[in-house]
Amino acid sequence: MTEDFPLLPLVSDRCKNRNPVYFWQDVPIVENEHKDPIQLVGGLPNYKFFPVTGANVQLREEPFKDGNDDLLFQIKDVSTRDDEVDIKNSFQYSDQNGQIELRNQIKEFVKRVVKPVSNDWDIVCTLGGLDGIMKCFDIFINPGDTVLIEEFTFTPVLNNLVEFGGIPIPIKLNNLIKDHKIDYVDELENMLNNWESIHPNLSKPKMLYTIPNGHNPLGLAQSLDHKKRIYQLAELHNLIILEDEPYSYLNFTKYDETPNYNLTNDEFINSLNPSFTTMDTTGRVIRVETFSKIYAPGLRLGYMVINKALINLFTKSGELLTRAPSGFSQIFVNNTIIKLGGIEGWIQWITKVRNEYLKRKNHFINSLMKTKAYKEGYLTPIDPNCGMFVSIIINIEKSNEFNGINYNQLMDKFYINSAQIGVLAVLGRNMSVKSEFSTERSNFIRTAISFVDDVSILDLAAQRLSDATCKLFE
Amino acid sequence: MTEDFPLLPLVSDRCKNRNPVYFWQDVPIVENEHKDPIQLVGGLPNYKFFPVTGANVQLREEPFKDGNDDLLFQIKDVSTRDDEVDIKNSFQYSDQNGQIELRNQIKEFVKRVVKPVSNDWDIVCTLGGLDGIMKCFDIFINPGDTVLIEEFTFTPVLNNLVEFGGIPIPIKLNNLIKDHKIDYVDELENMLNNWESIHPNLSKPKMLYTIPNGHNPLGLAQSLDHKKRIYQLAELHNLIILEDEPYSYLNFTKYDETPNYNLTNDEFINSLNPSFTTMDTTGRVIRVETFSKIYAPGLRLGYMVINKALINLFTKSGELLTRAPSGFSQIFVNNTIIKLGGIEGWIQWITKVRNEYLKRKNHFINSLMKTKAYKEGYLTPIDPNCGMFVSIIINIEKSNEFNGINYNQLMDKFYINSAQIGVLAVLGRNMSVKSEFSTERSNFIRTAISFVDDVSILDLAAQRLSDATCKLFE
Numbered sequence: 001m002t003e004d005f006p007l008l009p010l011v012s013d014r015c016k017n018r019n020p021v022y023f024w025q026d027v028p029i030v031e032n033e034h035k036d037p038i039q040l041v042g043g044l045p046n047y048k049f050f051p052v053t054g055a056n057v058q059l060r061e062e063p064f065k066d067g068n069d070d071l072l073f074q075i076k077d078v079s080t081r082d083d084e085v086d087i088k089n090s091f092q093y094s095d096q097n098g099q100i101e102l103r104n105q106i107k108e109f110v111k112r113v114v115k116p117v118s119n120d121w122d123i124v125c126t127l128g129g130l131d132g133i134m135k136c137f138d139i140f141i142n143p144g145d146t147v148l149i150e151e152f153t154f155t156p157v158l159n160n161l162v163e164f165g166g167i168p169i170p171i172k173l174n175n176l177i178k179d180h181k182i183d184y185v186d187e188l189e190n191m192l193n194n195w196e197s198i199h200p201n202l203s204k205p206k207m208l209y210t211i212p213n214g215h216n217p218l219g220l221a222q223s224l225d226h227k228k229r230i231y232q233l234a235e236l237h238n239l240i241i242l243e244d245e246p247y248s249y250l251n252f253t254k255y256d257e258t259p260n261y262n263l264t265n266d267e268f269i270n271s272l273n274p275s276f277t278t279m280d281t282t283g284r285v286i287r288v289e290t291f292s293k294i295y296a297p298g299l300r301l302g303y304m305v306i307n308k309a310l311i312n313l314f315t316k317s318g319e320l321l322t323r324a325p326s327g328f329s330q331i332f333v334n335n336t337i338i339k340l341g342g343i344e345g346w347i348q349w350i351t352k353v354r355n356e357y358l359k360r361k362n363h364f365i366n367s368l369m370k371t372k373a374y375k376e377g378y379l380t381p382i383d384p385n386c387g388m389f390v391s392i393i394i395n396i397e398k399s400n401e402f403n404g405i406n407y408n409q410l411m412d413k414f415y416i417n418s419a420q421i422g423v424l425a426v427l428g429r430n431m432s433v434k435s436e437f438s439t440e441r442s443n444f445i446r447t448a449i450s451f452v453d454d455v456s457i458l459d460l461a462a463q464r465l466s467d468a469t470c471k472l473f474e
Numbered sequence: 475m476t477e478d479f480p481l482l483p484l485v486s487d488r489c490k491n492r493n494p495v496y497f498w499q500d501v502p503i504v505e506n507e508h509k510d511p512i513q514l515v516g517g518l519p520n521y522k523f524f525p526v527t528g529a530n531v532q533l534r535e536e537p538f539k540d541g542n543d544d545l546l547f548q549i550k551d552v553s554t555r556d557d558e559v560d561i562k563n564s565f566q567y568s569d570q571n572g573q574i575e576l577r578n579q580i581k582e583f584v585k586r587v588v589k590p591v592s593n594d595w596d597i598v599c600t601l602g603g604l605d606g607i608m609k610c611f612d613i614f615i616n617p618g619d620t621v622l623i624e625e626f627t628f629t630p631v632l633n634n635l636v637e638f639g640g641i642p643i644p645i646k647l648n649n650l651i652k653d654h655k656i657d658y659v660d661e662l663e664n665m666l667n668n669w670e671s672i673h674p675n676l677s678k679p680k681m682l683y684t685i686p687n688g689h690n691p692l693g694l695a696q697s698l699d700h701k702k703r704i705y706q707l708a709e710l711h712n713l714i715i716l717e718d719e720p721y722s723y724l725n726f727t728k729y730d731e732t733p734n735y736n737l738t739n740d741e742f743i744n745s746l747n748p749s750f751t752t753m754d755t756t757g758r759v760i761r762v763e764t765f766s767k768i769y770a771p772g773l774r775l776g777y778m779v780i781n782k783a784l785i786n787l788f789t790k791s792g793e794l795l796t797r798a799p800s801g802f803s804q805i806f807v808n809n810t811i812i813k814l815g816g817i818e819g820w821i822q823w824i825t826k827v828r829n830e831y832l833k834r835k836n837h838f839i840n841s842l843m844k845t846k847a848y849k850e851g852y853l854t855p856i857d858p859n860c861g862m863f864v865s866i867i868i869n870i871e872k873s874n875e876f877n878g879i880n881y882n883q884l885m886d887k888f889y890i891n892s893a894q895i896g897v898l899a900v901l902g903r904n905m906s907v908k909s910e911f912s913t914e915r916s917n918f919i920r921t922a923i924s925f926v927d928d929v930s931i932l933d934l935a936a937q938r939l940s941d942a943t944c945k946l947f948e
Contacts, residue, residue: 020633023904027893028886034896038935040921041898043690043767043862048538049827049924050770051810055549057529064522075529091770127601128797159494159794216517293517296524296565298801320633323602326800327772336525353523388517412502419501422508424515430497447514450523461512 005309006238006282010206012142012164015313020320047088053077054087057332059339062352073339075331083342085334090327096318097311098125098303098325102334106303108343113249113269114287116277116305124314126302127325129246129290133209134160135317136242136286139310140206141166146199148188148208151438152176152431154216154244157209167202170433173218176441177393180382182220185229192237207240213273214247217431217446218391219384221251221273231279241285243276246293247387249350250357255365255383261355265347268354273385283307291333293388294350299329357388360449364390364458371466378469388450391428392465396443399473407439410472414445418468423461479783480712480756484680486616486638489787494794521562527551528561531806533813536826547813549805557816559808564801570792571785572599572777572799576808580777582817587723587743588761590751590779598788600776601799603720603764607683608634609791610716610760613784614680615640620673622662622682625912626650626905628690628718631683641676644907647692650915651867654856656694659703666711681714687747688721691905691920692865693858695725695747705753715759717750720767721861723824724831729839729857735829739821742828747859757781765807767862768824773803831862834923838864838932845940852943862924865902866939870917873947881913884946888919892942897935 024041059071079086085101097103106123110116126132141147143165149157151170158168171188175181188208195204208230213221222230234241251272253259263271276285290302306314318324337346365381368390373379380393396402396410411427418425429435429442447465452458498515533545553560559575571577580597584590600606615621617639623631625644632642645662649655662682669678682704687695696704708715725746727733737745750759764776780788792798811820839855842864847853854867870876870884885901892899903909903916921939926932 018637021629021904023629023900026904027889027901030890030893033893037893037896037898038931038938039898039925040923040935041900042925043922044925045767045771045862046538046925046927048534048927049830051533051823052770052806053532053534053541055529055531058527059525060522060527064520067527089772091772093766093771130797134795155495155497163492163794292567293519296526296801297519297567298565298798300797300800320637321608322796323604323774324772326774326803327770328802328806329800332526332802349525356523388519415501416504419504419507419511422511424511424513426497426515427501430495430500448517449514451513451516451518451520453520453522457512461514464512 007240007284010140010240011313012140015139018316020316044093047077047092050087050091052087059336063356073335075335084338085331090331094324094327096315096324099330099334102330105334105337105343109346110305112343113347114275114277114305116280118280118283120283120308121305122308122311123303123305124311125325126304127300127322128292128302129244129288130156131322132288132302132304133157133242133244135314137161137164137166138317138321139313140240144203146202146205148205149433150210150215151433152217152428153433154211155431158433168433169205170437173441182215182218182222183226185226188233192233205239207242208234209242211244212276213245214250214384214386217389217426217428219382219387219389221385224274227276228279231276234284235282241276243285243287245287246290248272249294250354250388251386252358252361252384255362259358263351265344268347268351277305283309294353295333299333301325301329301333360455360458361390363455364449364462367459367462371462373466373469378473389446389448391444391446393444394469407443411443414468414472417471418465421464421468423464481714481758484614484714485787486614489613492790494790518567521551521566524561524565526561533810537830547809549809558812559805564805568798568801570789570798573804573808576804579808579811579817583820584779586817587821588749588751588779590754592754592757594757594782595779596782596785597777597779598785599799600778601774601796602766602776603718603762604630605796606762606776606778607631607716607718609788611635611638611640612791612795613787614714618677620676620679622679623907624684624689625907626691626902627907628685629905632907642907643679644911647915656689656692656696657700659700662707666707679713681716682708683716685718686750687719688724688858688860691863691900691902693856693861693863695859698748701750702753705750708758709756715750717759717761719761720764722746723768724828724862725860726832726835726858729836733832737825739818742821742825751779757783768827769807773807775799775803775807834929834932835864837929838923838936841933841936845936847940847943852947863920863922865918865920867918868943881917885917888942888946891945892939895938895942897938
């Protein structure tokens with residue numbers, strides 16, 4: 001790592017002091033070494049010990065449609081193509097950061113779609129989004145370090161942060177309930193400028209963890225202006241921006257617009273919300289991606305866009321905590337991309353996934369808006385910008401029972417109603433960093449539109465949610 | 475966990491105090507809940523979002539032989555068989571401890587082959603052998619805790635132990651160089667009985683980490699009597715026995731015996747060295763297995779045989795540190811076993827892998843014994859009981875340059891010779907827990923017989939190793 005890289009002083013003591021032993025290293029210097037020595041070092045089985053010699057894989061044409069013979073590809077035991085992953089390599093012990101062929105594909109994708117502005121970025125594969133986040137905490141968090149997090153968030157990250165002794169600090173989302181917006185620059189600026197007086201016993205934050213597009217649970221995207229101002233604050237206060245982006249490619253138009261389901265790749269890319277990496281000249285943005293939403297969660301495969309100076313830290317963290325991602329997962333993803341015609345074909349597949357989610361989203365929002373509970377003003381869906389979730393505000397302040405503080409009791413009542421009527425969603429408060437901090441903004445639920453077999457079930461869900469809500473206002 | 479389970483007091487504070495949040499939990503109690511509610515909770519994509527609808531997989535007949543049409547199987551998107559893993563489930567977020575179908579197969583295998591004596595065992599899947607070991611350290615090791623380890627070992631485990639603040643304590647292998655035996659009961663008994671005087675500043679060990687069969691690097695197996703006495707000591711001192719068994723199924727006859735390459739399953743099972751679990755009535759033995767050596771390392775898939783009382787601890791450890799193993803890996807392993815005819819067919823496959831390693835081992839030992847260096851008494855191979863390694867003692871005490879303390883210098887010289895002549899192996903000292911503790915027993919190298927394409931290369935390797943050794947005695 002170069003000495004002047006600004007994230008260097010932020011590396012955790014644990015990772016700085018990590019000094020792994022490697023039994024195949026620590027050998028004397030050899031002059032005039034043999035050019036082609038017989039390798040008896042590593043306990044690697046010859047690939048002809050592996051029970052599989054090949055596979056033919058059938059791809060879909062698009063989500064919810066079967067494939068055809070044009071969409072068959074072969075997984076080979078030995079490939080001569082330099083972009084193809086073969087059984088010989090992927091079934092073997094392999095590169096901690098992912099097979100080189102897959103990393104090359106991902107890099108091409110990132111260059112084409114994400115467009116980081118720096119010249120010093122690279123990618124490392126992970127075992128999925130949360131794995132990437134865990135490794136970031138491993139690398140940067142000392143016990144007692146603080147991390148800024150949107151007050152509602154993907155709470156499993158909190159478990160990983162706390163494990164390393166980190167302290168999550170919620171950022172208030174002021175305009176959430178009223179304007180359905182994520183807009184916290186002023187809030188953040190105030191927190192950072194007055195840190196010592198607001199949190200006299202806590203160290204200044206090292207990191208902002210954010211889900212900028214298709215925020216989980218809210219589905220919202222930050223505006224470009226919001227991001228630019230956040231990045232300026234990060235520069236000023238030497239914050240790492242951990243950009244978690246599982247949903248950014250599932251980007252939506254508004255519910256009342258006519259969608260274009262035939263986007264060209266250029267149109268699709270231009271429609272995406274810009275990443276923090278497009279403004280990051282310093283290397284402080286770490287982008288976390290996953291194949292879970294656009295390929296399959298069972299892969300346990302994702303990647304991170306990071307500054308090259310950090311690669312070695314991620315390698316060591318991975319060697320210790322997880323070892324390499326499954327080669328079986330990597331061979332499927334890499335060779336699927338090839339079969340689809342490379343990155344351009346892969347972008348087309350992603351667009352098809354996005355189309356299906358967009359259809360579901362618009363259908364569900366429209367369904368909700370036809371319900372009694374919506375018409376009476378008892379519930380308000382937040383039309384999401386991206387993702388697979390629709391959050392729905394329950395306007396409990398209109399209930400006769402609302403007394404200004406009983407958010408939790410009324411949301412409990414709502415939950416019981418909905419579970420009895422037959423629809424289960426996540427309570428907003430359960431996705432808060434600190435439920436007591438967020439009580440007055442937690443009168444919402446998160447619904448996932450991803451799992452049901454058909455949109456008709458979303459109609460039924462909307463009806464049941466309406467019934468459960470109306471019962472609260474009886 | 476039952477209160478009287480003897481390993482309970484040994485659980486680490488970290489794991490005892492772990493209190494993860496789950497956003498889908500923490501909801502009010504619901505009476506008269508709907509029987510079949512619409513699930514909008516988890517962000518699970520419907521399986522029809524996954525780009526793969528199926529695959530045809532070609533298996534080998536045996537290592538180094540291709541397959542035929544009888545050895546083709548289909549991976550289906552939806553299966554109705556209750557022992558088959560399908561795309562719908564394996565490509566999805568899935569059970570932290572492995573797909574139920576795979577766990578059932580593994581349980582059947584363990585019952586048939588390993589035969590734990592207790593009725594309270596179960597299995598949990600891991601992301602490979604080292605992952606299982608890491609999770610054991612996570613669960614039991616507090617900073618400052620000591621773990622007993624054979625003085626030569628698979629050193630990557632040390633990195634994981636040290637990460638949790640554990641202190642590895644090497645056990646001297648007295649009879650290694652002279653008798654090629656692992657025999658340390660007296661040594662261990664003395665250490666445990668006189669712990670306070672030998673290690674006045676260290677806490678008494680919680681755990682013994684051992685590779686009982688096909689010890690890495692030595693290839694040796696502990697005798698049944700040795701194991702029984704070790705187990706008694708573990709009972710007496712409340713030690714956890716962490717039994718690492720990547721190599722036990724690759725079990726060998728002696729180099730000068732005529733091998734039986736047509737073992738029935740019963741003969742194969744009877745030929746295996748008994749596991750510590752066959753004598754464990756208490757639940758203190760944790761057996762670590764992996765599919766890396768008998769299927770493929772790129773799977774990142776293994777499992778542990780544990781007492782049921784520990785399952786919840788492993789679940790939480792996995793949720794935090796790794797998430798579930800790849801579903802793509804699981805579908806291949808599970809459905810390969812089915813295609814081979816279930817557990818009995820799977821055991822046949824393992825026997826074939828064992829046969830190939832046995833052939834290689836005997837070939838290499840015989841090759842080494844034909845060399846000048848062997849005939850002169852400069853090198854002595856240790857005929858291994860199991861595994862994929864042959865360790866070779868370099869009898870440096872016969873060198874004119876040997877002065878009683880210069881082990882490292884002479885082994886350096888040997889290494890340089892061999893790298894120049896064209897053969898690379900691992901220096902014994904690099905596989906020691908503490909090299910200064912083991913200097914006088916580290917005049918050996920570890921060679922892997924697994925990777926070369928053909929045994930003829932092992933002949934060449936033997937020749938080169940002999941040349942490199944002889945050069946040391948010139």
